[in-house]
Amino acid sequence: MSKALTLTVNGQDHDIDVPLTTPLLDVLRNHLGLKGSRYGCGLEQCGACMVLIDGMATYSCSREVGTLAGRAVTTIEGLGSAAALHPLQQAFLDEQAGQCGYCLSGMLIAAKAFLDQNSQPTRSEVAATLDANLCRCGSHPRILRAVLKAAAKMHPRVD
Structure with missing residues (x-):
């Protein structure tokens, strides 16, 4: 069952309509087009999918998007830009x-x-x-x- 929710990623709000159990990584890559976080193992064992959630490094492959209401997600795309690298x-x-x-x-x-x-x-x-x-x-x-x-x-x- 899908549910519309607002997800704050890299300082921007995004309205998405997915099941609340959808992994954050899937939403980032397939719904928001943010391909920097990668799928490696799906088991929190490789770190390729890490993002910041409220400043804490978090595996996005297993983090359900429904747990992120009111939280700030930062991906590698939000770390810096081509014009101003971090x-x-x-x-x-x-x-x-x-x-x-x-x-x-x-x-x-x-x-x-x-x-x-x-x-x-x-x-x-x-x-x-x-x-x-x-x-x-x-x-x-x-x-x-x-x-x-x-x-x-x-x-x-x-x-």
Whole structure:
């Protein structure tokens, strides 16, 4: 049974008519045309589908859209733009942190949520945070460097 609801994604309200049990990832990709979040496993085990919900990194593959009334969803498309990249996006480019790129939207989203809470992370903290995001092409060392580079830019040390 479908039900009309309003979903706030990347600062814009969208009226959608889907069953309330529809996964958020399906709505983002198939109804709103936001293809940055990817389907990887459907079991909250790879991180390719991560989005921010009220600033918290969340798996969208299993999150039912009916649970999101009054919540703010941010996808990778809402993180920055081609004209104004987010510091994380720029750092990932600078460090050539992606090969195939399939995991990158989830990595960027997880890193954003983490850096919003931890302004001076260590390499081991970044690695532990991104452990839930799988990268099959072996870009982890560059990804870790990119997150640390972005952290330094986003939160410069004041000594």
